Amino acid sequence: MKTVERQTGVALWRQIADRIRLAISNGDYEATGMVPPETTLAAQFGVNRHTVRSALAALSEEGLVRAVQGRGTMIERKERVSYPISRRTRFSQGLGRQVREIGTELLEHMQVPASGDIAEALGLAAGAPLIELSTVSSGDGRPLSTAVSYYPAERFPDMAEEYARLGSVTKAFAAHGLADYVRVSTEIVARHADAQELVLLKLSPGAIVMEAQSVNADLSGRPVEYARTRFAADRMKLKIET
Amino acid sequence: MKTVERQTGVALWRQIADRIRLAISNGDYEATGMVPPETTLAAQFGVNRHTVRSALAALSEEGLVRAVQGRGTMIERKERVSYPISRRTRFSQGLGRQVREIGTELLEHMQVPASGDIAEALGLAAGAPLIELSTVSSGDGRPLSTAVSYYPAERFPDMAEEYARLGSVTKAFAAHGLADYVRVSTEIVARHADAQELVLLKLSPGAIVMEAQSVNADLSGRPVEYARTRFAADRMKLKIET
DNA sequence: TATAGTTGTCTAGATCAATAGACATTTTGG
DNA sequence: CCAAAATGTCTATTGATCTAGACAACTATA
Numbered sequence: 001m002k003t004v005e006r007q008t009g010v011a012l013w014r015q016i017a018d019r020i021r022l023a024i025s026n027g028d029y030e031a032t033g034m035v036p037p038e039t040t041l042a043a044q045f046g047v048n049r050h051t052v053r054s055a056l057a058a059l060s061e062e063g064l065v066r067a068v069q070g071r072g073t074m075i076e077r078k079e080r081v082s083y084p085i086s087r088r089t090r091f092s093q094g095l096g097r098q099v100r101e102i103g104t105e106l107l108e109h110m111q112v113p114a115s116g117d118i119a120e121a122l123g124l125a126a127g128a129p130l131i132e133l134s135t136v137s138s139g140d141g142r143p144l145s146t147a148v149s150y151y152p153a154e155r156f157p158d159m160a161e162e163y164a165r166l167g168s169v170t171k172a173f174a175a176h177g178l179a180d181y182v183r184v185s186t187e188i189v190a191r192h193a194d195a196q197e198l199v200l201l202k203l204s205p206g207a208i209v210m211e212a213q214s215v216n217a218d219l220s221g222r223p224v225e226y227a228r229t230r231f232a233a234d235r236m237k238l239k240i241e242t
Numbered sequence: 243m244k245t246v247e248r249q250t251g252v253a254l255w256r257q258i259a260d261r262i263r264l265a266i267s268n269g270d271y272e273a274t275g276m277v278p279p280e281t282t283l284a285a286q287f288g289v290n291r292h293t294v295r296s297a298l299a300a301l302s303e304e305g306l307v308r309a310v311q312g313r314g315t316m317i318e319r320k321e322r323v324s325y326p327i328s329r330r331t332r333f334s335q336g337l338g339r340q341v342r343e344i345g346t347e348l349l350e351h352m353q354v355p356a357s358g359d360i361a362e363a364l365g366l367a368a369g370a371p372l373i374e375l376s377t378v379s380s381g382d383g384r385p386l387s388t389a390v391s392y393y394p395a396e397r398f399p400d401m402a403e404e405y406a407r408l409g410s411v412t413k414a415f416a417a418h419g420l421a422d423y424v425r426v427s428t429e430i431v432a433r434h435a436d437a438q439e440l441v442l443l444k445l446s447p448g449a450i451v452m453e454a455q456s457v458n459a460d461l462s463g464r465p466v467e468y469a470r471t472r473f474a475a476d477r478m479k480l481k482i483e484t
Numbered sequence: 485t486a487t488a489g490t491t492g493t494c495t496a497g498a499t500c501a502a503t504a505g506a507c508a509t510t511t512t513g514g
Numbered sequence: 515c516c517a518a519a520a521t522g523t524c525t526a527t528t529g530a531t532c533t534a535g536a537c538a539a540c541t542a543t544a
Contacts, residue, residue, distance in 0.1 A: 008256075008446055008448065009252065009253035009255055009256030009259075009296075009300070009448070009501085010251065010252055010253070010256060010448035011251035011252070011253070011530090011531065011532090012531080012532070013251055013531080013532085014250075014251030014252060014448075015448070017251075018434040018448075019434075019436070022433055022434065022436060025433075037489075037490060037491085038490080038491070039489095039490085047532075047533085048532060048533045048534070049533095049534095050531095050532070050533075050534090051531085051532060051533080053491085053492090054251075054531085054532090056491095058251070067490095067491060067492090068490090068491075068540085068541080069490075069491045069492060069539065069540045069541080070489080070490055070491065070492095070539075070540030070541035070542080071489095071490070071491080071540080071541055071542080072489090072490060072491080072541095073490095073491080080431065082429070085482055185481070185482070185483070186481070186482035187324070187479050187480065187481050187482070188430060188452070188479060188480040188481075188482065189322065189475070189479045189480075190432030190450050190451075190452045190475040191260070191264060191450065191475060191476070192257075192260050192450070194261075204250070206250055206251060206252045206448070208432050208433065208434070208450050209432075210430070210432045210452075233431070233432040233433060234433070237429050237430060237431040238429065238430040238431075239427070239428070239429045239430075240327055240427070240428035240429070240430065240482055241427070251531090253500090253501060253502090254501075254502070255501080255502085279519075279520060279521085280520080280521070281519095281520085289502075289503085290502060290503045290504070291503095291504095292501095292502070292503075292504090293501085293502060293503080295521085295522090296501085296502090298521095309520095309521060309522090310510085310511080310520090310521075311509060311510045311511075311520075311521040311522060312509075312510030312511030312512075312519080312520055312521065313510080313511055313512080313519095313520065313521080314511090314519090314520060314521080315520090315521080
């Protein structure tokens, strides 16, 4: 019997949904392309069939599986998109042939004073003016990541406008006369998505995000961007190229 | 009011525990070194005080906070350990001064034939003999990661014995005449921990792991190790050095 | 066309999670 | 010493989760 634990604050149906999602992405059910019957799963997990049904209903809600009365529950989707991180990380280039169509939406932009951490990361004085951009990026219509990024306002005064016009950070930098830039640091953390992320990335509660805090710099090493990007963990993997 | 969501299969007290844990590791309560009073938290999250108490009880169980009647709830521990990933990633070196004492336990070792993926990653024929090591690593007594790693058995026949004797992959390689090696690829995924990981890393259900699949090679580019390392996400962050 | 295997729906009861309120106990500071 | 502020404990009630069982509806196949 596979283990699920009781009285942990995580409902059994959700634990089971998480397990089945994992099994699907591991390819455990590839032979048939279907999830095992509800009664079988109930026996495996040692729970009532209704509990399994709740789990499958949640996965169906996510669009991961589709149940057909009389036949069984079919797997609709499984892979994760791979996102490369290297010295020359560029958002849309990296996704390349994995998705047919990449959409980036600028949610909001404003000018803000630099907080302590961000000022330090960008090598500026605390309170220095920054352009802040909030974006959501999708692949083939599914949200993949959401980011908040900061640019020194003095050096890149029209970042928001250029980004909105050109749809790309790389091109917006170019419009300010910066031809090339490199990734200097990236830190990755995984955690549960907060309420805002659930909405922006169209996730269901309890879902996981990977948060990358990154700094890009020009070729002289002067920082040009600080960003906090949150990836939907069940749709993406990060590929580190050292 | 901070948002917690109801009827998501994740109990409110657990959502709140996750938030407070995050706030602690963000340093939000650094000014006082204490978590805000239960009544304040209850108001912030829009729940009953008892619900907050359940959350704090869970964090206390983890050893993250300690409540003292009449005074308040003190923070005992906060940072995530930062694990650097670069071309020259070495497990114990990287953790450096962040933990006083690093423990690595060899759970199991065996010889296995290479499966398709792993053979490909190591540049071997499918079915080639591999040494498989299962390990758990801890910092100051808390489990941080668990790994399964594979080495070509022909080139490193005594990997298990040397590792058990020397307690380090780097030293075990050295004992086979391999003085240096570099990381050639790393892929990172975040997901819910499975049953085995919950036990090995002493996590509670619903917890998150970051899984890194990595390949190391000798200086001529010939792969020497394939590893699948799972980090406890609430105790670690990954620092990518490109 | 039966029949076995599967998902869909309903009812009833048991257990867990969350709310509500009251009061005790401990620490801190005036 | 007293009062304010904090955590600790108890009871009662409501709503969500899980179990249990029965049966309907649909699909595939012998």
